[in-house]
Amino acid sequence: MDKLIIEGGVRLHGEVIVSGAKNAALPILCAGLLAETPFTLTGVPELRDVASTLKLLDTMGVKVSKDAEQVVLDASDVASFEATYDMVKTMRASILVLGPLLARFGTARVSLPGGCAIGSRPVDLHIKGLQAMGAAMHITHGYIQASTLHLPNRRLQGAKYYMDLVTVTGTENLMMAAALAQGTTVLENAAKEPEVVDLAECLNKMGAKIKGAGTDTITIEGVERLTGAQHHIVCDRIEAGTYMVAAAMTGGEVTLKNARADLLEAVIEKLREAGATISHDSNSITVKSDGKLKAVNVRTAPHPAFPTDMQAQFMAMNTVAEGVSTVIETIFENRFMHVQELQRMGANIDVQGNTALVQGVSALEGASVMATDLRASAGLVLAGLVAEGETVIDRIYHLDRGYEKLEEKLNQLGAKVRRSN
């Protein structure tokens, strides 16, 4: 198991280039299944989850070619319409092949994703939405068996569907399915995340007719076919936010290139409230701080509210900020796995249900800790950057799922981070 070893106490300075968004790349790669001609993507991040998705598409018969600059997918000869348990258990976002397979081929067999460290992560809204479009959906032996073969022209039918909960991948799956449906689909209470918008922009380049992405009502007029397109993946707002917190906590000055402040308004607001100075232009953000931050209350909610994927990072920040703060997690039922690890570093945190009460301490102490999920791991890295002494983070394969070249980028900013196995 790879470990990260971090020597704390260094103020970060310099520039770092933000990669393409993991949570935009994953649905957009799956959208490649919808295209009858080759489909070219640039700005795709080098991540474990991207590699897993490309492997899944390859097993289905999609021709994948990839170099440092671009990924080209050719789904003109897909032979398998299945995502097995082995595949889905390593990456739950594999569920995103369900909508495209059903829309283009009329059949799909996708393993139910199990739960994960942060929660049970059901996909009932994905299934109900596809049923609303006429699909026959059966759950047998842990698999979703889906079909449209009983429908006129074997095509999904446009429908109006209200999602009980805001679901990011649920919105994405249904948007991709509706793109090739017969008639118009209206998704209400849709997720407004920037990654949903990026997917819609990519689908429209492929010939889809989608309006309203980024609002809570998305209208999709089904078309006969979609063709390949060229698309550049939107920057990763969560990676950017993570480095912004690192700059604020360590008391440095960092400029993030390929970062969009308009995607991070809630995070920027909270960092300013904590005492960081933030300036930006259209594609870069600069964070400056003396490292003496004030504790800030955080409550996660769907975009444009404060993102759950930044909750662990802000909890780490609050553990060494001045004062008491509450961190309330409203999206996932078990997204406090980083708490006990932070407590091992000397943090003063008391968890009651979905609320963590954080009392800032003067300093954290380096310790051996364990990564449990992607963003919890990011929180531990941030804590290690400011802790006294050395922090060893185990099981950092979680980090490699969502942060491209993490130690390289941090060391470029002056941090002392090394990987060992």
Ligand code: EPZ
């Ligand atoms: C996406 O997960 C992201 N993953 C997550 O990022 C992110 O934390 C999450 O959205 C919330 O923003 C990708 O985009 C690949 P949801 P997703 O469906 O779509 C419940 C990261 O760290 N729900 O928006 O799986 C669900 O249990 C990852 O990059 C249902 O009940 O999340 C949760 O409580 C972690 N039934 C809430 O909705 C459903 O059918 C929001 O989940 C679907 C969801």
